[in-house]
Amino acid sequence: MKTFSRIFLVFTALVLLAHYLPSAYWMLFSGRYRAPYVAYSCVAGGFVSMRHGGESTDYRNVAGERINRDAFEQLLPFQYAGQLITDGRMPAEICGIVPDYNKISMERSFVKVEPSMLDMPTPNFRPLFEAQSGRLELEAPKDFLRLGKDLEFFVAASNSVDEAKSALFRQALEDIKFRMPAKLVAGNPDTRKAYDEGLYALDADGNLFLIMQKRGQPFVENIAASMSAEDAAQLATLNIRHIVVQEQKNRDIRALLIEADSTVWILHGAGFVLSRIELQGYDYARDELMLRGDMLNYVATVRNEDRIEVLAMDRNFEPLARYGEELMNRSKSRAGRVAAYLLPLALEFDNGKSGYLGIHID
Amino acid sequence: MDSVIECRQLCHSYGNKPALKGVSWSLRPGRICGLLGRNGAGKTTTINILNSFLSPDSGSCLLLGEDSRMLSPSTKARIGYLIEGHVQYGFFNVSQIERFYSSFYDKWDASIYHHLISRLDIDPRQKISTMSCGQRSQVALGLILAQSPDLIVFDDYSMGLDPGYRRLFIDVIRDYAANGKRSILMTSHIIQDLEGLIDDCIIYHRGEVLVDCPAKELETSYKSYSFVPNGPVEGFRGEGPEHLRIEQHNKRSAISGFISSSVAEERLLARGVEHSNLREEPASLEDIFIALTGKYQTR
Amino acid sequence: MKAIFYKEWIKTRSYIALITVAHFAMALYAVLKLRYISGQYDAVSVWSAWIYKGYSFYSLYQYLPLFGGLLLGCAQFMPELRDRRLRLVLHLPIGERRAVTMHLAFGLATLLSVAFPALLLMYSAARVWFPPEFAVGMLLTLAPWILSGFGAYFFSAAVLLEGRWTRRILLVLVAAGVLRLFFQELSIGSYERVLAYFILWTAAAFCLPIMSSERFRKGC
Known part of the structure; x- marks a missing residue:
């Protein structure tokens, strides 16, 4: 003692x-x-950077030469489109595209995944939005879906289960062979998002489903059945640990699938195309992942205290260029x-x- | 069992200051022993060691045959212990505290307790903390006697008591010990109370045992004589078994020790003290105590 | 054992009453606040605050167990130190360690039974407006706060029984350093992974007052 x-x-x-x-x-x-901001310039075909110092900001072009802000902005015309148009500096053509501000802004996307988002206490209660309410803005539903051993809609106001609605959705899932209990459910509860993608769910067998609500009715989809046979075969091999849904205006990226070994896959396009992001050193428990998109490219940035990795891709997530830097x-x-x-x-x-x-x- | 308490070569010091310098003594069964000494002589240190609230630097102490540092519960049940100042739980009333203690002792004799309490002018629901020190002393005493212990240690029972309660306390102990089956160790500053009560007397001085003998022997063998000196008298404290003390007083000076009058004459002459009119003075236990230990805290 | 509990009960009952009332009153207040919130805002927003922000709605209660544990520790052991009364306990014909353990067991049982009605009230109230997941999560959120009460209790006992000031200061520093960790986060579930360690630590802290009492007995 x-x-x-x-x-x-x-x-x-x-x-x-x-x-x-x-x-x-x-x-x-x-x-x-502070980590530098590294972006891919389609105009210059390489990486440009911006670093915040104490007093001034340091802009560099593809060759690593110091440039001024105007020049920097000109190298990233999609990103600084508003500024360039205001200044009258917008070129007549960007990499073969005639710039249209509305289109540029429509095609701009940004997805961010932080370690803490993936590892936090999350009650198994998710809003299943009305995806076709006929209203312009999304409204928070009055109930929350608990999908685990069973499927139940909890009505917040009465703190009770909406048995009828639960039965309806349960049946719909049963019909497409969704097997309880669900292993993983993910959605985006933000009411200010561009539209509602619905909830992605892995069933007991590891099959990926999409659950939506349209005009009060269940709309469920077995993803493998809706994608190409090749992608479906690939999807079946994935050991999905996290699913991230962040609806974008252009509705291209539908979900990020992160495997246990931190391999990141993108589900995109109407036909659920499955593309791998060829990152080299990503660890979802440690690193922050950002995916920026514009009319021509997607740029993935992986960042932690030690290093930054930037991967420029085309719109089909095929790698174009890669940048890495050890950080102070x-x-x-x-x-x-x-x-x-x-x-x-x-x-x-x-x-x-x-x-x-x-x-x-x- | 030869002794109920046996202290063997107890040594203890607080920092650099020695409190006990190898004291050894024992208490035989059925005896009442007074442990006396000036402030700082080592009484409390000894009592704390006895009750295992202090581990001595060296030496050991046996209580009812067991080492005081690791008394078994059954032995503790046979030892009653009065903490100086009659410390008890103030939040209890007299019946609650009886209920508390009685459950620990197989030989609990409630009648002794109730007898003592009945003589006090207190409300049975009165908290002990609101009682006078005298009343509290009776409660504490009652609680100890009701345990029917074989050995009782009273640490400074007289602290805070007025003469009436002091006398009452002594009377109760005297009655209780009358059958000769109880062994009692008591310390006190009020030595006159102990006269006629204690069987044995141990006197501590500066961490050592100065005297350890039956009280009767001390009273009969320790003599005090006064004399008229012819010149100045130099004070003297002897270390030997005679415990010879010579002190100069105003008119008649004094010589004392375990000595007869003829030896007193010899000792005075030997020290060159010319004198006349040597006569034996009556000495109480307290006188003897003071003669032995001195009026001042001498170093 | 019964006798020690009886003594501790007589000694501390007014404090226990105070702590119980404080717990219950705070729980009631927290429940009324939850009721008010549920009335003022629509249910979906209130649930959203729980689901997305980890709101537990009972943060009012958080420091109460800590103070309860401190108060009980002081109420139990301060009187034992006046005139070193603990000697009376240590002289009782039961093992010394057992005697002190009984005192601590009484404190533990008291803290548990004091918190129980408050927890029951808060749990039942939570179930009125929320699904069971919330109510359980809420209890888990309260768990480190309840544990902090036990920790504060053991440490206050140890500090009081400790003889040397240097050791006392050390114990106070350690207690403050550790107990602060029990109040780092307010969101539901954030303590899930460390709760087991906190429970183990609190349970192990049981040994401190016992060791302090043994040093007390040996007079060092």
Whole structure:
């Protein structure tokens, strides 16, 4: 007992020191390290960058030469279309396309996946929007779908199950051989999104389904049945760990499928085309993934404290060019090198990469 | 069992200050023993060691044959212990506290407790914290006696008591111990109360046992004589078994120790103290105590 | 065992009553607030606050168990230290460690039974407006707060029983450092992965007051 209480106290004290000392240290010595913004210029056929310094911003062209802001904006005409048009600097043609602001803005897309979005306590209650309400804006439904062992719609106001609606949807899923319990359900609960893609769900056998509600009626789809045979065969081999749905105006990207080994697949187009994003060092538990799209390209950016990887693709997600850069961060700074000696152990409960508290030892 | 308490070579110090310098003594069964000493002589340290609230630096102490540092519950049940100041749980009333303690002791004798309590002018629902120190002392005493312990340790029972309650306390103990089956160790500053009560007397001085003998022997063998000195008298404290003390007083100075009058004469002459008119003075236990330990805290 | 519980009950019952009332009143207030929110906003928004933002609606309650544990620890052990009364307990004819364990067991049982009606009230109220997942998640969110009460209790007991000021300060620092971790996040479910460690830690903290009491007995 005596030994135990001693070990307990010493252990507790060590844990506390490993937690509080590094956080106090970095509060004192942490510098500001910002990752550069690296974009693909279809005009120049390469990567351009923008870095925020203390006073000024540093713009670089494809060759790595310093340029001014106007020149930088001109290299990214889709992104800065509004500014270029306002300034009267918009070229008559961009990579063979005659620019039309409405079209440019329509085709602009942005999907962002952060580690904490994928790893957070999420109650298994999801809104199933009315996808064809006839209204311009989406309205939050009055009920929430709980799809797990069973399918039930919970009406929030009465805190009870809408048995009739539940039975209707249950039957619809049964009809297309969806086998309970559902392994994974994903959707986008944002009411301000462009449209409603519906909910994607993996059934007990790992088959991917799309569940929608149109004019109160279930609209369910077995994705494999709706895509090409080749893609369906590919889809069957995936070990899907996360599904991210972020509706975009152009309705091209429908969902991101992230496998257990962090391979990212995109479901896009009306026929659920399955394309792999050829990222090299992505780890969904550690890295932030951004996917920017414009009329001609998709650009995927993977970023963590240590490095940034940018992959430019065409609209079919075929790789065009790749960029990588090691980033300056606090552990590479002088304070970081000192810290490695002073603070051999750092223990965090919240490392910003999860919605859960955990024990993260560095 | 030869002794109910046996202290063997107890040594303890607080920092650099020694409190006990190897004291050894024992308490035989059925005896009432007074452990006396000036403030800081080591009484409380000894009591704390006895009750295992203090581990001595060296030496050991046996209570009813068991090491005081690891008394078994069954032995603890046979030892009653009065904490100095009659400390008890103030939040209880007299019947609640009886209910609490009675469940721990097989030999619990509630009649002793109720007898003592009945003589107090208290409301049965009155909390102990609102009682006078004297009343509290009776409650604490009742709780200890009701345990029917084989050994009782009273640490400074007289603290805070007025003469009436002090006398009452002594009377109760005297009655209780009358059958000669109980062994009692008591410490007190009020030595006159103990006169005629204690069988044995242990006197501590500066962390050592100065005297350890039956109280009767102390009262009969320790003598105090006064004399008229012819010149200045130099004070003297002897270390030997005679415990010889010579003190200069105003008119008549004094010599005391375990000595007869003829030895007193010899000792004075030997120290060159010219004197006349040596006569034996009556000495109470307290007088003897003070003669032995001195009026001042001498170093 | 019954006798020690009886003593602790007589000693602390007014404080226990206070803690119970405070728990219940706070729980009731939290429930009324939830009722008010459910009346003011439409149910979908209230559910959304839970589902997307991890709202537990009961954050009012969070520090109460901590203070309850502290208060009970003080109510139980401060009187034992006045005139070093703990000696009375240690002298009782039961094992010393057992005697102290009984005291702590009483405190634990008290803290549990004090929190129970409040938790029951909050759980039942949550079930009126929310599905069971919310109510369970809410209880899990409350769990570290309840645990902090036990932790505060063990540490206050250990600090009080500790003789040396240096050790006391060390214990206070450790307690403050650890208990702060129990209040990091408010959203439902965020403690799920560390709760088991927190429970283990709190259970292990049981040994501290026992060791303090043994040092008390040995007078060091």
